[in-house]
Amino acid sequence: MSPASWQRGIARILARDEWSRDEAVIETHAADKWFARSRPEFVALPRDASSVSRILAFAHRHRIPVTPRGAGHGYVGGCVPMKGGIALSLARMNRIVEISPKDFVAVVGPGVITAELQAAVEKRGLYYPPDPASRADCSIGGNIATNAGGPRCLKYGVTRDYVLGLEVVTADGTRTRLGGRTHKNKTGFDLHRLFVGSEGMLGVVTEATLKLLPLPPHRACLGVGFASMTAAIRALQAVFAAGLLPCALEVADEFTLAAARKRTGSARLAGCSAHLILELDGQPASVRGEIRTAARILRAFEPLFVDRGDGADGCEKLWQLRRQFSYALRDTGLTKLNEDVVVPRGRLGELFRLAARIQRRHGIRVACFGHAGDGNIHVNLMVDDSVAAQKTASGKALDELFRGVIGLGGSITGEHGIGLAKMPWWPIAVPPAADALHRAVKHALDPLGILNPGKFLG
Numbered sequence: 367m368s369p370a371s372w373q374r375g376i377a378r379i380l381a382r383d384e385w386s387r388d389e390a391v392i393e394t395h396a397a398d399k400w401f402a403r404s405r406p407e408f409v410a411l412p413r414d415a416s417s418v419s420r421i422l423a424f425a426h427r428h429r430i431p432v433t434p435r436g437a438g439h440g441y442v443g444g445c446v447p448m449k450g451g452i453a454l455s456l457a458r459m460n461r462i463v464e465i466s467p468k469d470f471v472a473v474v475g476p477g478v479i480t481a482e483l484q485a486a487v488e489k490r491g492l493y494y495p496p497d498p499a500s501r502a503d504c505s506i507g508g509n510i511a512t513n514a515g516g517p518r519c520l521k522y523g524v525t526r527d528y529v530l531g532l533e534v535v536t537a538d539g540t541r542t543r544l545g546g547r548t549h550k551n552k553t554g555f556d557l558h559r560l561f562v563g564s565e566g567m568l569g570v571v572t573e574a575t576l577k578l579l580p581l582p583p584h585r586a587c588l589g590v591g592f593a594s595m596t597a598a599i600r601a602l603q604a605v606f607a608a609g610l611l612p613c614a615l616e617v618a619d620e621f622t623l624a625a626a627r628k629r630t631g632s633a634r635l636a637g638c639s640a641h642l643i644l645e646l647d648g649q650p651a652s653v654r655g656e657i658r659t660a661a662r663i664l665r666a667f668e669p670l671f672v673d674r675g676d677g678a679d680g681c682e683k684l685w686q687l688r689r690q691f692s693y694a695l696r697d698t699g700l701t702k703l704n705e706d707v708v709v710p711r712g713r714l715g716e717l718f719r720l721a722a723r724i725q726r727r728h729g730i731r732v733a734c735f736g737h738a739g740d741g742n743i744h745v746n747l748m749v750d751d752s753v754a755a756q757k758t759a760s761g762k763a764l765d766e767l768f769r770g771v772i773g774l775g776g777s778i779t780g781e782h783g784i785g786l787a788k789m790p791w792w793p794i795a796v797p798p799a800a801d802a803l804h805r806a807v808k809h810a811l812d813p814l815g816i817l818n819p820g821k822f823l824g
């Protein structure tokens with residue numbers, strides 16, 4: 367079938383405002399926030415699951431590639447339509463269908479923006495914890511397809527832990543419900559979880575039923591500067607050893623802090639080689655007691671300073687610094703290759719030593735910050751594009767980083783997914799039998815390979 371005739375065919379089964387071939391619309395659906403670009407031939411903008419089902423049934427019949435897309439804020443090129451075909455945007459399916467304070471669930475369309483759901487549930491005294499830094503822009507469907515996480519996932523778990531049920535449309539257009547709305551459920555296989563982290567390759571999420579928690583009434587934070595990373599890591603290990611489970615525990619290294627100091631003019635960061643932000647939440651009396659205990663533990667490691675913030679406003683003041691890190695690194699004028707590697711918590715020190723070795727060996731500055739509590743550190747290779755040798759060196763440095771992380775018992779991605787960015791390392795990231803299992807599952811659900819082709823399963 368020629369492109370012109372399938373495009374006419376698919377346009378006939380949709381409402382006029384549910385598709386576009388406009389140059390500008392095609393262009394905006396060609397990329398996410400990573401470096402790759404590939405234009406779709408047709409953009410589908412369905413308003414409901416029955417349109418999604420018709421699109422997929424048609425595409426399946428005519429073997430047309432379909433690439434699902436949420437808000438296009440991915441960091442690995444996951445929604446880039448490598449084989450052209452249809453970009454299937456779920457952005458318009460953005461209705462919060464229900465928030466139930468009795469059942470502690472929310473039912474939402476995939477296009478709902480994460481921060482908007484969080485604000486809506488918090489107004490009702492409820493809590494949806496997964497907090498990717500992109501939450502003001504990314505969608506619940508994208509979060510589910512990438513199993514997104516963030517600082518609070520240390521205590522509360524990642525997106526996976528909040529997905530109770532899904533409506534999905536599989537590659538041939540079959541519409542089905544998996545899981546349910548109860549917080550426990552052991553009926554058959556955990557099939558809805560199969561779609562969590564599936565990067566748009568197994569089916570399209572058209573509705574999600576999410577678990578909610580009671581909103582913790584109080585928060586308190588510590589911002590702590592150290593003269594060495596070793597002291598900071600020992601200090602955070604002591605926090606866990608004392609039986610405390612912060613809701614977030616973030617770390618930043620010397621390069622990141624120097625850039626942040628330049629951007630913010632903060633004299634506080636002078637001489638600071640490592641910085642921790644620790645947050646606790648819960649009932650006011652217990653938070654006040656625990657934050658005192660945490661401060662006492664951290665002081666034993668001779669920090670340069672310990673700042674404390676109480677309540678939402680007090681905490682926000684300390685988090686302001688963390689929010690500057692990405693901008694501060696951008697200010698350096700270097701190209702930031704942001705890798706979201708993760709190691710077992712006990713091997714954090716070795717990860718920082720690996721990063722330092724890579725910096726020395728390849729002559730590329732490395733900036734590390736991130737979720738120290740769960741071993742998920744953003745290792746940013748800061749590449750100087752004006753130096754030709756750095757481009758070649760960055761490929762070698764990435765390879766050394768991923769191999770090193772696997773050697774430490776870690777994974778090449780803790781949050782962003784494989785997408786295109788980490789495709790070259792997929793063969794070393796999983797054993798051959800696990801790769802074969804992935805392909806078997808893919809073949810069972812999408813035998814013609816129309817869903818998000820050109821990614822790590824071909």
Ligand SMILES: Cc1cc2nc3c(=O)[nH]c(=O)nc-3n(C[C@H](O)[C@H](O)[C@H](O)COP(=O)(O)OP(=O)(O)OC[C@H]3O[C@@H](n4cnc5c(N)ncnc54)[C@H](O)[C@@H]3O)c2cc1C
Nearest residue numbers: 436437438439440444498499505507508511514515566571
């Ligand atoms: C500045 C910045 C900060 C970030 N910080 C974090 C962070 O802290 N933690 C984190 O985890 N990630 C982070 N990310 C990455 C990104 O925001 C997440 O991966 C997010 O989940 C992507 O959501 P999206 O709606 O933009 O998805 P998209 O980019 O549109 O798509 C991502 C993937 O999901 C698939 N997909 C989207 N919707 C559906 C659907 N309904 N059904 C099936 N498949 C679908 C796509 O095919 C693609 O493979 C960050 C990104 C940026 C740009």
